[in-house]
Amino acid sequence: MQHLLRWTLRVKICGITQPEQGRAIADLGASDLGFICVPSSPRYVTVSQLAAIGTQLPAGVRRVGVFANSTADQISTTVRAAGLTAVQLHGRESPADCQHVRACLPDIELIKALRVRSPQTLEQAQTYAGAADTLLLDAYHPQQLGGTGQTLDWETLAQFRSPLSWLLAGGLNPDNIADALRALCPDGIDLSSGVEIEPGIKDLKRVELLFARLQAVSAERPPSVPCRGAIVKEQMISRRALPT
Numbered sequence: 001m002q003h004l005l006r007w008t009l010r011v012k013i014c015g016i017t018q019p020e021q022g023r024a025i026a027d028l029g030a031s032d033l034g035f036i037c038v039p040s041s042p043r044y045v046t047v048s049q050l051a052a053i054g055t056q057l058p059a060g061v062r063r064v065g066v067f068a069n070s071t072a073d074q075i076s077t078t079v080r081a082a083g084l085t086a087v088q089l090h091g092r093e094s095p096a097d098c099q100h101v102r103a104c105l106p107d108i109e110l111i112k113a114l115r116v117r118s119p120q121t122l123e124q125a126q127t128y129a130g131a132a133d134t135l136l137l138d139a140y141h142p143q144q145l146g147g148t149g150q151t152l153d154w155e156t157l158a159q160f161r162s163p164l165s166w167l168l169a170g171g172l173n174p175d176n177i178a179d180a181l182r183a184l185c186p187d188g189i190d191l192s193s194g195v196e197i198e199p200g201i202k203d204l205k206r207v208e209l210l211f212a213r214l215q216a217v218s219a220e221r222p223p224s225v226p227c228r229g230a231i232v233k234e235q236m237i238s239r240r241a242l243p244t
């Protein structure tokens, strides 16, 4: 389904706990499936559950393990046992922590999640430029690390210029996704509780509706008009390419 969109948008559905749901969601068009490797989460999956789910998934879909404040050793063990293709660090990991994980797992995409509490969090994003491959912006919640269903202030985020490709998360659902993508131009989106029946059990009808809504927004956007974010990134790339 994703190829029907007129621009490339990564769509990550997070908090998968069941093999058949993972496969169905990949078939509906998700580019990425996320698995919560944080024991305190109601969406937590053990390494052996994760390895079993992995055997059921189509080859092309990215498999993202979500960790929070885990050691590089713990992350590497899970990545290898479960055949993950990316890790999302959703805790207080510093740029140095990210670089350490990256050095242990050089072929694995490193996504650093930032829980946006204030404009300073967005300034921090710049410090991850050489330390992560991708950024993810999620809403801040004082008690929960993620999967909160809380949205970010998209108006404030419109000023955000990411040094890396970035995913928008936080309270996205089929009913607000069009507004989010009219306000912002992320490289991808990440949804969990907004397409759920209960924590860890996805609502496949809502996932289907999400893709229908994405197609509708995609049809609104002329392919010749790139996002503001895309223009900025092109400029940054061409600046980097200039001889010094």
Ligand SMILES: O=C(O)c1ccccc1N[C@@H]1O[C@H](COP(=O)(O)O)[C@@H](O)[C@H]1O
Residues within 6 Å of the ligand: 014, 015, 034, 036, 038, 041, 042, 043, 066, 067, 068, 090, 113, 136, 138, 145, 146, 147, 148, 149, 150, 169, 170, 171, 172, 190, 191, 192, 193, 194
């Ligand atoms: O989903 C969880 O339980 C979770 C636990 C610990 C860290 C991250 C977690 N989820 C992440 O939360 C965001 C968005 O969730 P929502 O759409 O607002 O429900 C997403 O990045 C998940 O990876």
